[in-house]
Amino acid sequence: MTAPSHRRPPSRIGAPPALLDVVGFTKSFGDVHANTDVDLSVQRGEVHALAGENGAGKSTLLKMIFGVYEPDAGRMFVDGQPVTPGNPAHARALGIGMVFQDLRLVPALTVAENVALSLRTGFRLRMDGLVRRIEEASRSYGLDVDPRAQVRTLSIGERQRVEILKTLMAGARLVILDEPTSVLAPQEVQSLFEVVERLKAEGLGVVIVTHKLNEVRAIADRMTILRRGEVVLNAVAPADYTDGALIEAMVGRAVAPLPRQRRPVDPAGRTLLALSDVRTDGDRGYEALKGIDLDVRAGELVGIAGVAGSGQRELFEVVLGLRPLTSGHVEVRDVDGVPARPRVAAAIPEDPVADSVVPGLSVLQHMVLDGREVPRKGVGVDWAEVGRRTAEADAKVGLDIAAPRRTLSGLSGGNIQRVVLTRELSTFSPVVVAAYPSRGLDIANARRTQEVLLEQRAAGAAVLMVSEDLEELISMADRIVVMHDGHVAGVVAAADADRMALGRLMLGGAA
Amino acid sequence: MTGVAVGAPRRTAALTARTGTAARWLAACTAALVIFSAFILANDVDPLSVLGTIWTSVLTEPRQVEQILVRATPFALAALAVVVPGRAGLVNVGGEGQVIVGAVAAAGAGMWVGADAAPAVAVTVMVLAAVVAGGAWAGIAAALRLVGDVNEAVTTVLLNFVALYLMLFLILGSWRDDAAMGQATSPEIGPGAKLPLLGTSGVHVGIVVAVIAALVIWFAFTRTTWGFRLTVVGGNPEAARRAGLPVTVLLLSALVLGGVLAGLAGYVHLAGAEYKLRPTFGANIGYIGFLASWLARHRPLAVLVSAAAVAAIAITGNTLQISAGLPAASVNILMGLVLVAVLGWTSVRKADA
Numbered sequence: 001m002t003a004p005s006h007r008r009p010p011s012r013i014g015a016p017p018a019l020l021d022v023v024g025f026t027k028s029f030g031d032v033h034a035n036t037d038v039d040l041s042v043q044r045g046e047v048h049a050l051a052g053e054n055g056a057g058k059s060t061l062l063k064m065i066f067g068v069y070e071p072d073a074g075r076m077f078v079d080g081q082p083v084t085p086g087n088p089a090h091a092r093a094l095g096i097g098m099v100f101q102d103l104r105l106v107p108a109l110t111v112a113e114n115v116a117l118s119l120r121t122g123f124r125l126r127m128d129g130l131v132r133r134i135e136e137a138s139r140s141y142g143l144d145v146d147p148r149a150q151v152r153t154l155s156i157g158e159r160q161r162v163e164i165l166k167t168l169m170a171g172a173r174l175v176i177l178d179e180p181t182s183v184l185a186p187q188e189v190q191s192l193f194e195v196v197e198r199l200k201a202e203g204l205g206v207v208i209v210t211h212k213l214n215e216v217r218a219i220a221d222r223m224t225i226l227r228r229g230e231v232v233l234n235a236v237a238p239a240d241y242t243d244g245a246l247i248e249a250m251v252g253r254a255v256a257p258l259p260r261q262r263r264p265v266d267p268a269g270r271t272l273l274a275l276s277d278v279r280t281d282g283d284r285g286y287e288a289l290k291g292i293d294l295d296v297r298a299g300e301l302v303g304i305a306g307v308a309g310s311g312q313r314e315l316f317e318v319v320l321g322l323r324p325l326t327s328g329h330v331e332v333r334d335v336d337g338v339p340a341r342p343r344v345a346a347a348i349p350e351d352p353v354a355d356s357v358v359p360g361l362s363v364l365q366h367m368v369l370d371g372r373e374v375p376r377k378g379v380g381v382d383w384a385e386v387g388r389r390t391a392e393a394d395a396k397v398g399l400d401i402a403a404p405r406r407t408l409s410g411l412s413g414g415n416i417q418r419v420v421l422t423r424e425l426s427t428f429s430p431v432v433v434a435a436y437p438s439r440g441l442d443i444a445n446a447r448r449t450q451e452v453l454l455e456q457r458a459a460g461a462a463v464l465m466v467s468e469d470l471e472e473l474i475s476m477a478d479r480i481v482v483m484h485d486g487h488v489a490g491v492v493a494a495a496d497a498d499r500m501a502l503g504r505l506m507l508g509g510a511a
Numbered sequence: 512m513t514g515v516a517v518g519a520p521r522r523t524a525a526l527t528a529r530t531g532t533a534a535r536w537l538a539a540c541t542a543a544l545v546i547f548s549a550f551i552l553a554n555d556v557d558p559l560s561v562l563g564t565i566w567t568s569v570l571t572e573p574r575q576v577e578q579i580l581v582r583a584t585p586f587a588l589a590a591l592a593v594v595v596p597g598r599a600g601l602v603n604v605g606g607e608g609q610v611i612v613g614a615v616a617a618a619g620a621g622m623w624v625g626a627d628a629a630p631a632v633a634v635t636v637m638v639l640a641a642v643v644a645g646g647a648w649a650g651i652a653a654a655l656r657l658v659g660d661v662n663e664a665v666t667t668v669l670l671n672f673v674a675l676y677l678m679l680f681l682i683l684g685s686w687r688d689d690a691a692m693g694q695a696t697s698p699e700i701g702p703g704a705k706l707p708l709l710g711t712s713g714v715h716v717g718i719v720v721a722v723i724a725a726l727v728i729w730f731a732f733t734r735t736t737w738g739f740r741l742t743v744v745g746g747n748p749e750a751a752r753r754a755g756l757p758v759t760v761l762l763l764s765a766l767v768l769g770g771v772l773a774g775l776a777g778y779v780h781l782a783g784a785e786y787k788l789r790p791t792f793g794a795n796i797g798y799i800g801f802l803a804s805w806l807a808r809h810r811p812l813a814v815l816v817s818a819a820a821v822a823a824i825a826i827t828g829n830t831l832q833i834s835a836g837l838p839a840a841s842v843n844i845l846m847g848l849v850l851v852a853v854l855g856w857t858s859v860r861k862a863d864a
Contacts, residue, residue: 322753355747355749355750355753356747356750356753357750358742358747358751359746361743361746365739369743369751369754370754374736376736379734379737380734380736
């Protein structure tokens with residue numbers, strides 16, 4: 001690995017100054033060095049990919065650029081002029097716009113009203129004029145958005161366009177997109193990239209955070225890779241590097257691909273998870289599952305694909321007995337075929353922070369919250385025994401969980417996910433239900449998690465896995481069930497799955 | 512993981528955090544006193560002399576300290592009645608009613624066994640009656656919460672009024688003591704039913720009950736499976752549900768146990784201090800217990816301290832009225848100021864992750 005040249009001047013002599021130049025940004029939180037001497041340079045009309053594992057320091061860097069954090073050291077230049085954005089409003093005034101991963105729109109308001117929230121509108125709110133301006137802006141940037149539509153009626157992809165529009169209307173010349181593709185179907189990714197191309201053609205700079213190499217190759221002119229808060233590849237052309245080299249730059253070592261050769265599913269194997277005509281209501285009262293039929297056999301891994309909000313969460317919850325059915329039948333069986341309570345299932349929840357973390361309790365205390373009997377000693381919990389089991393589970397699963405005494409709510413999302421994965425996957429469960437198991441994990445731990453799930457499958461478990469990463473589903477699943485609007489839109493054998501065909505099913509079309 | 516944490520810096524950090532908290536407490540209390548002084552000044556009284564009076568004639572006066580402890584006893588039990596449901600994430604504002612119902616049941620039981628009953632019999636029956644009544648009263652709110660999803664903070668408050676008027680109904684009617692010369696009180700409990708005093712002091716044994724109750728709850732919270740599960744339910748009910756914990760049973764048990772403790776507070780106040788029900792019986796014990804629990808941040812042992820503190824402020828009121836000519840209610844201002852200042856300044860802020 002070659003170290004980047006640090007004391008680069010903000011601009012080369014003679015060349016016009018870059019749109020954004022960050023030189024030597026450094027930020028520590030206590031004894032954690034989130035960013036050490038980080039450089040980033042974005043030209044006008046450039047799409048710059050920022051990549052790195054979780055915890056590599058991407059968010060910290062972006063937050064410093066956007067004025068959320070103040071850097072401990074380092075300087076920042078916009079158009080060659082030194083600037084120090086003290087807060088996001090100041091950053092916006094400098095022409096920096098940020099589209100966060102979790103979109104921040106008010107669902108009950110219209111597009112125009114949401115845009116108005118981010119603009120200085122004076123005392124009187126003149127909606128008609130704003131609507132016209134939005135229509136003009138959306139035409140000129142190829143953002144297909146109806147200003148009068150209520151945001152809650154829009155798809156995730158459309159909401160993202162509204163967010164981009166918001167930043168543009170606020171005068172952004174540099175648009176930062178934080179992992180924009182993680183919530184999109186392939187077709188929506190494509191239309192997002194068309195928008196990005198358009199912004200580029202208009203002379204804007206775009207920073208796109210992603211760790212998907214195919215996306216980097218599709219859209220980025222240059223890329224910067226961070227690892228442990230330091231720049232390992234500085235503004236390089238992705239075409240000059242192989243996938244292996246880029247992954248190694250992110251992870252620090254080579255990661256072997258998942259083994260493709262696996263024992264085929266025994267067609268006579270027992271069905272351990274059976275759903276027939278399952279219907280249930282979502283949290284807001286509408287029907288979320290509209291008649292799902294689904295079987296998973298012992299030794300089979302079935303993947304669930306779909307745009308976020310297509311019923312995956314409700315499916316997950318009915319399998320675990322957490323959500324009442326309005327009709328139909330869910331059966332979870334033990335390995336010997338006898339019907340079992342859903343407790344037999346191991347579960348990786350969609351949102352571990354909301355669904356698994358009890359604030360103030362330690363890693364050790366969370367290890368007993370798996371639905372099995374807690375080891376007792378007298379009237380209390382046998383914490384020594386729990387400690388032994390935790391060490392054993394950690395050694396077996398190999399995700400290197402945080403110290404047992406740490407408070408779980410003080411850990412990062414990835415560390416929390418590792419605790420939950422270790423707890424749920426350290427013992428064999430006949431049925432394993434995993435929602436986005438590798439979300440929030442770095443590449444090495446994500447790979448290990450995938451291996452552990454495949455080990456459960458090989459041991460004869462029926463595994464049901466929800467994922468937003470089609471590559472992950474194609475490489476791990478035996479069958480992929482595509483959900484759309486509470487229905488099963490199609491079932492595809494993973495061996496002959498095609499990304500675009502899956503995407504069409506996800507969006508409600510025919511395969 | 513980042514490098515191995517060395518013991519010493521971590522200990523130092525914990526120590527700084529703790530001294531920081533203590534400093535904030537001190538600052539909060541001082542601020543409350545300063546604002547209170549301004550109030551006293553506005554009444555043309557010298558605040559320093561008032562604070563001096565409080566020190567010499569209340570806090571260093573043995574008889575007054577005994578009064579404080581007697582007053583603190585039902586406060587502590589009523590605070591524990593908030594602590595236990597609070598651990599499960601429930602808000603029990605019904606201590607007031609549960610205290611009254613407990614006392615009413617105890618008084619009724621005392622009348623039932625008769626004034627001449629053996630002390631052991633009288634005490635057993637009265638305690639049982641009080642805790643069952645208090646628990647059942649809280650159980651109504653628990654049932655409404657679990658069946659109808661009605662917020663317990665609302666139902667417990669409303670039940671306070673029901674309890675108060677139930678007591679008034681009884682002491683103005685069938686329980687009215689004919690010997691009380693027209694006053695609306697119940698007959699005094701029998702001599703055997705009165706709680707004995709500790710040695711030669713003026714403090715009755717109820718304080719021992721309160722301390723034991725706090726210790727038992729502390730043990731249950733920190734050392735038992737039930738306490739652990741209650742903590743999980745209170746911390747994240749969804750996580751508890753997904754872990755297969757009996758969430759309904761835990762919520763019910765926590766609120767009912769809260770009622771039991773409040774009922775016990777009612778019993779202790781009746782058998783140790785008041786001896787008979789009167790229209791103002793137990794007034795504000797439940798609410799002051801609620802404040803004491805919040806001051807202690809729902810920690811069972813800290814409740815003993817906060818209950819004593821609010822009792823001291825309450826006792827001070829009488830002194831101020833006599834010595835400084837300030838209205839007795841003026842200490843309520845101090846109590847309110849202390850509470851707001853302490854809650855506002857010592858809140859546990861979420862660490863920046």
